Amino acid sequence: MHTLAQLKSGELSQAKRLRITENLTEFPDEIFDLADTLEILDLSNNQLDCLPEDFGRLHQLKILFLTNNQFRQVPNVIADCANLDTISFKSNRISSVPESVFPRNTRWLILTDNQIEKLPDSMGELPRLQKLMLAGNRLTELPSTLANCANLQLMRISANQLPCLPDWLLQMPKLAWLAFAGNPFSGYSDMENAGTHKVSLSDIQLHEQLGQGASGVIYRAEWINQPASLQGSEEQIAVKLFKGHVTSDGYPLDELRACLTAGNHPNLVRMTAHISENDQSGLVLGLIPSTFYNLGLPPSLATCTRDTFAGGFQLTLADITSIAVSVADTLVHLHDKGLCHGDLYAHNILVNPDAAVLLGDFGAASSFLSLPDEHIAAIQRFEMRAYGHLLDDLLSLCSDRTNDLTLFERLSELKNTCAHANIKVSPTFPEIKHQLRIIVSDRQRVTV
Numbered sequence: 001m002h003t004l005a006q007l008k009s010g011e012l013s014q015a016k017r018l019r020i021t022e023n024l025t026e027f028p029d030e031i032f033d034l035a036d037t038l039e040i041l042d043l044s045n046n047q048l049d050c051l052p053e054d055f056g057r058l059h060q061l062k063i064l065f066l067t068n069n070q071f072r073q074v075p076n077v078i079a080d081c082a083n084l085d086t087i088s089f090k091s092n093r094i095s096s097v098p099e100s101v102f103p104r105n106t107r108w109l110i111l112t113d114n115q116i117e118k119l120p121d122s123m124g125e126l127p128r129l130q131k132l133m134l135a136g137n138r139l140t141e142l143p144s145t146l147a148n149c150a151n152l153q154l155m156r157i158s159a160n161q162l163p164c165l166p167d168w169l170l171q172m173p174k175l176a177w178l179a180f181a182g183n184p185f186s187g188y189s190d191m192e193n194a195g196t197h198k199v200s201l202s203d204i205q206l207h208e209q210l211g212q213g214a215s216g217v218i219y220r221a222e223w224i225n226q227p228a229s230l231q232g233s234e235e236q237i238a239v240k241l242f243k244g245h246v247t248s249d250g251y252p253l254d255e256l257r258a259c260l261t262a263g264n265h266p267n268l269v270r271m272t273a274h275i276s277e278n279d280q281s282g283l284v285l286g287l288i289p290s291t292f293y294n295l296g297l298p299p300s301l302a303t304c305t306r307d308t309f310a311g312g313f314q315l316t317l318a319d320i321t322s323i324a325v326s327v328a329d330t331l332v333h334l335h336d337k338g339l340c341h342g343d344l345y346a347h348n349i350l351v352n353p354d355a356a357v358l359l360g361d362f363g364a365a366s367s368f369l370s371l372p373d374e375h376i377a378a379i380q381r382f383e384m385r386a387y388g389h390l391l392d393d394l395l396s397l398c399s400d401r402t403n404d405l406t407l408f409e410r411l412s413e414l415k416n417t418c419a420h421a422n423i424k425v426s427p428t429f430p431e432i433k434h435q436l437r438i439i440v441s442d443r444q445r446v447t448v
């Protein structure tokens with residue numbers, strides 16, 4: 001973080017990055033002194049509602065963050081920054097998005113949590129567009145020109161007013177991570193029927209905070225009044241209390257509904273009960289043992305839609321195979337329940353030293369139960385591509401491929417089939433599970 005005083009003093013000359021949060025109501029003119037070097041400008045959490053007419057003088061600018069400001073319209077002047085590829089206007093008051101406002105180079109566009117009803121047709125003129133965040137707006141339709149954005153891989157359209165998934169979206173050739181809950185067409189069945197205990201906050205004592213995600217806060221907890229049918233269980237518990245506000249993935253309440261719909265499975269965090277009070281909803285979960293760690297780290301600005309991994313982190317072929325089987329099995333379970341995960345990434349998978357798997361983060365999950373068959377097939381195909389990318393990441397971390405090149409190659413082939421799933425060739429998760437079983441049993445036959 002920098003200060004306005006540092007900027008004005010000239011101390012930041014030649015800076016490539018600049019980040020100032022000081023309740024700015026006007027764009028500081030001195031930023032132009034950095035025009036020949038500035039690549040990343042983050043003026044999030046200020047009070048800005050416009051940019052200067054000559055903004056294009058920032059000719060090196062690649063990344064612009066204006067999250068949580070007061071913009072009512074995406075300013076036309078950003079179109080003058082030809083190198084700009086990552087843009088965020090998350091959590092502003094934007095209702096108007098002019099034609100041709102985004103530079104042709106745009107790759108990652110964040111318009112989450114605004115008041116946008118309509119996007120311009122020129123959105124289709126962004127050939128590099130890879131990640132498009134539109135959750136928490138008022139969209140009643142999407143421009144069909146988006147069909148031209150053939151590189152689109154991750155899309156969030158949850159928490160909008162869309163009446164259906166458009167047909168062109170089902171054909172997107174690279175789409176792999178889609179969230180669409182919280183629209184009129186994508187309902188959940190009533191939570192009361194989900195077969196999970198409903199408890200009250202007063203039944204539970206909350207202890208220390210264990211963590212915090214975009215959608216809620218997690219505490220270690222203890223029963224004060226344990227439901228009779230759960231009594232005798234020695235299981236330690238955690239409670240996730242959901243926040244009210246829309247996240248980049250959609251409504252927290254839809255995450256709760258997705259967790260209830262998902263139910264229990266050996267590779268999901270155990271769900272014991274739910275809390276649905278007027279002003280607070282939450283989940284009572286099994287406490288994740290401290291031996292579990294995140295398999296990956298979230299994407300960086302550079303990787304955009306692909307996870308990153310700690311330097312030196314490696315996996316054995318045996319671990320990769322075991323994780324691949326567990327994740328495929330979990331996806332069979334979720335799809336059977338009419339749920340797509342929408343965010344199938346290594347950073348949402350916890351593993352322990354024995355390669356036991358817990359798939360978490362249902363923030364981007366969506367129910368497809370009420371959709372037409374061809375829509376369901378497309379949604380499952382997208383998730384299959386995400387699974388292929390996950391396998392690709394895991395195989396790239398392999399420490400012992402030369403010990404069993406045949407196994408490595410068979411997993412690589414499977415990965416290619418999944419990552420390139422298309423209308424003509426698209427395996428289902430039960431088929432993948434079956435193929436993995438054959439691969440594993442062939443291997444055991446060889447090694448015995």
Ligand SMILES: Nc1ncnc2c1ncn2[C@@H]1O[C@H](COP(=O)(O)OP(=O)(O)OP(=O)(O)O)[C@@H](O)[C@H]1O
Pocket residue numbers: 210211212213214215216217218238240269285286287288289360361362363
């Ligand atoms: N059942 C649990 N037991 C123990 N710790 C937990 C449990 N659930 C979550 N946590 C802790 O809380 C953190 C946040 O969890 P949460 O599921 O809300 O968010 P996330 O999915 O990691 O983040 P985001 O939703 O922002 O992507 C986790 O990284 C973990 O450290």
